[in-house]
Amino acid sequence: MITKDRLEHRLFDEILRDYPFTESFFKNNGLDISRAGSLSWAGYFDSFDDDEKEDRALDPDLLLSQLTEYINQMLDFLDEGQQVHSLTILPGLDKSGNPEGFDELVIRKSEVISIVGPTGSGKSRLLGDIEWVARKDTPTKREILINDDVPDTSWRFSGAKKLVAQLSQNMNFVMDLSVQEFVELHAESRMVENRDDLVQRIIEEANKLAGEQFQPDTPITSLSGGQSRALMIADTAILSQSPIILIDEIENAGIDRKKALQLLLSEEKIVLMATHDPVLALMGDRRIVIKNGGISKVIETTDEERTILGKLEELDKTLLSYRTRLRMGDSLIDPIQA
Ligand SMILES: Nc1ncnc2c1ncn2[C@@H]1O[C@H](COP(=O)(O)OP(=O)(O)OP(=O)(O)O)[C@@H](O)[C@H]1O
Numbered sequence: 308m309i310t311k312d313r314l315e316h317r318l319f320d321e322i323l324r325d326y327p328f329t330e331s332f333f334k335n336n337g338l339d340i341s342r343a344g345s346l347s348w349a350g351y352f353d354s355f356d357d358d359e360k361e362d363r364a365l366d367p368d369l370l371l372s373q374l375t376e377y378i379n380q381m382l383d384f385l386d387e388g389q390q391v392h393s394l395t396i397l398p399g400l401d402k403s404g405n406p407e408g409f410d411e412l413v414i415r416k417s418e419v420i421s422i423v424g425p426t427g428s429g430k431s432r433l434l435g436d437i438e439w440v441a442r443k444d445t446p447t448k449r450e451i452l453i454n455d456d457v458p459d460t461s462w463r464f465s466g467a468k469k470l471v472a473q474l475s476q477n478m479n480f481v482m483d484l485s486v487q488e489f490v491e492l493h494a495e496s497r498m499v500e501n502r503d504d505l506v507q508r509i510i511e512e513a514n515k516l517a518g519e520q521f522q523p524d525t526p527i528t529s530l531s532g533g534q535s536r537a538l539m540i541a542d543t544a545i546l547s548q549s550p551i552i553l554i555d556e557i558e559n560a561g562i563d564r565k566k567a568l569q570l571l572l573s574e575e576k577i578v579l580m581a582t583h584d585p586v587l588a589l590m591g592d593r594r595i596v597i598k599n600g601g602i603s604k605v606i607e608t609t610d611e612e613r614t615i616l617g618k619l620e621e622l623d624k625t626l627l628s629y630r631t632r633l634r635m636g637d638s639l640i641d642p643i644q645a
Pocket residue numbers: 400401402424425426427428429430431432433446447581599600601
């Protein structure tokens with residue numbers, strides 16, 4: 308459900324992007340919005356003079372109420388009430404109790420957001436706020452909205468359709484199962500139809516991410532940190548129905564981070580990742596900068612930065628190949644040149 312208050316602050320471009328069916332509402336009401344993209348509700352109606360408003364009996368407030376009702380009815384009808392279109396972070400307080408300096412931060416599906424900031428600044432806390440769908444009830448006093456609205460508390464509890472899938476830094480398996488049995492167990496709990504195909508795919512994809520290969524019959528307790536991380540990423544990407552994926556520190560696990568991100572990215576998901584790694588930080592469409600527990604700014608990744616990202620990826624490849632060679636016991640100096 309979207310409220311009238313929140314709709315009032317949306318730009319026309321945003322309304323049309325989130326609720327494409329509103330185009331017919333504007334048309335039916337004789338409103339030409341072809342040049343209204345960057346305007347808010349009030350801004351658009353300011354472009355009419357008073358005479359025109361009177362002649363056409365334009366009542367912006369009434370129209371806004373009707374549009375709100377129309378959107379909510381359409382969402383019900385399309386049964387999209389449970390789909391996540393957007394995640395909104397409303398500001399809280401930093402560690403010193405000062406209000407965070409932004410009005411609201413809206414993140415839409417298919418966006419990748421990185422979260423950067425010094426050690427201990429509050430990156431994981433922000434992920435925690437999102438996972439808990441905070442309602443001013445965490446140390447930061449932030450509030451999280453889903454689809455522009457205070458979400459139903461049922462999102463907070465796990466189940467097949469959890470709002471958030473979290474990939475955290477430490478994965479400790481204590482079960483006495485093989486990789487295959489573990490993934491099968493998970494697939495069964497998700498009640499998927501093509502269980503065997505999915506299980507096979509998850510193991511294949513995990514092996515593409517992990518430096519060292521493992522087999523379906525490898526006991527999960529003997530997977531290395533990187534391998535278990537790769538398995539969890541593949542499992543989340545392929546089995547999870549959660550629309551939001553939170554990643555805390557992908558970098559230390561010795562896995563192919565770019566491939567991992569590509570695997571996780573699907574049209575329908577919002578991905579947020581806390582990172583100290585410049586490559587991952589620049590892979591985000593935007594990055595949230597955290598200082599002293601508060602969001603200090605949000606930066607859009609520029610084209611120049613993407614060019615730098617390309618160079619960093621090259622360096623990364625070199626680093627990875629040196630690492631592999633050292634691990635295999637090779638020397639880095641070609642014997643002929645040495
Ligand atoms: N706005 C806040 N108000 C109060 N406490 C906060 C706030 N933000 C973060 N904290 C607390 O500060 C501590 C450090 O935060 P957090 O673990 O999120 O840092 P981090 O940036 O993820 O660090 P690292 O880079 O080392 O992983 C945590 O105990 C967290 O709960």
